Amino acid sequence: MGRTPCCAKEGLNRGSWSAWEDKILSNYVEVHGEGKWRDLPQRAGLKRCGKSCRLRWLNYLRPDIKRGNISSEEEELIIRLHKLLGNRWSLIAGRLPGRTDNEIKNYWNTNLSKRLQASKGQNSPNKKVENPKNQTSGTGKSSAEPHTVIRTKAVRLSKVIIPRVQADFDENPTPKMAVPTSEPSSSALEQGETANFFMGFDIGDLLTSDALNSFLDQDEEMGENNSNGVSDHFPPCSDFFAPEIENQEGVSGLLQPSEALELKTLASFLNSDDEWITENNQVP
DNA sequence: AAAGACGCCAACCGCAAGGGT
DNA sequence: TACCCTTGCGGTTGGCGTCTT
Structure with missing residues (x-):
């Protein structure tokens, strides 16, 4: 039996955030600052768990978030940093002002990993280039081909x-x-x-x-x-x-x-x- | 035009570290 | 020292839009 999810409480909203919720959260954080996420929903009057509020703020509502497509310069930096750091998305994101770890992780999984895999396949002609559609990293929806998944634990560097x-x-x-x-x-x-x-x-x-x-x-x-x-x-x-x-x-x-x-x-x-x-x- | 397949991405989940008591 | 709470992390999922047949 696992731990009950943080949002398992009845009456809490889940899923996509409404504009109204965004506004409440933004206003609250602008006035009171970040932190104390657990108490925040109650204080702000949101029917969300603190974890969800934190994520929404960090990945979407922060004023310094950069919107729009990843530029070629940013993409190049992501590739090089990933080569160096591995799946340390937060560290990679720290080197791309305005970009979030979630955004970079998604971008990597949906664009770069496939592209790099394909280019690797080109370099080694004996290897068949697999259909990118069969290589979605985590959805488990379409992985007809078995593939090795390198998993790392989420750890903080201490x-x-x-x-x-x-x-x-x-x-x-x-x-x-x-x-x-x-x-x-x-x-x-x-x-x-x-x-x-x-x-x-x-x-x-x-x-x-x-x-x-x-x-x-x-x-x-x-x-x-x-x-x-x-x-x-x-x-x-x-x-x-x-x-x-x-x-x-x-x-x-x-x-x-x-x-x-x-x-x-x-x-x-x-x-x-x-x-x-x-x-x-x-x-x- | 309709239905299924696929891709993208926001959001969720579980785990671990660190601080406080 | 042990436990609890908070925070942060990477992996995974689900929903929706787009594409293909």
Whole structure:
């Protein structure tokens, strides 16, 4: 017996939101701010569960939501970030201002995954290109062909995972992907300036568009990808990001303030005595 | 024109983390 | 330490519009 759904209470509305409900929710959040979602429906006078309200606000009603089609630039970024991050939709969405994780997830499942699958099929002539109609990712409505589904748990990132990196930051100040070594390098990490680097990239440089692109390009070049399209050579990039720190000023550039904070957090983590985990999940 | 198949996407679900007590 | 509550995440579903036959 599973847990009763959050909207199972009798009398609560489900399904599509009416314009009237949207207005009530928008007005309430604009006045009282986000948060306290559980109490919100009662306070606002909505017959919805808090979870539903939160989702509606985040995916549809927020004022900074960008409407309209995904541009080619955005699409390219999604593809590259997915290659790097896997199905970390919220992280990918964080790099596309105004886009939601749900929107990107849908766009990926309905457009990009099929297109990439088809192009892969073209690259390997022995493989038959399957009918895209048989490849809907999750509907279960039309999957006549069996296919492998890579599933990941929905988890929040709570630990910073430190890669084993070359200790040559001092000699190579220019952006360069560090190569994992057999031993974690403690000497470089003990030095203060190491905190300015992230996998061999200058953290300040990573906050610019060009450097981020360079970073993504080099990640793509890092050896084989696994079946999920994620580099096996390094753990997913997101594993290096620490949780956001509140009340710090962001940094302008392609990255969003929270991402800048993530890098800042990593930088401070490199100098901390907190838990260290290598790419093999071993504490050095 | 009608019916079935298909595609898209908003919304829902279950799970996990983190904070509070 | 254990439990509860809140929040956030990715996977999945259902409804509706469009396309095909």
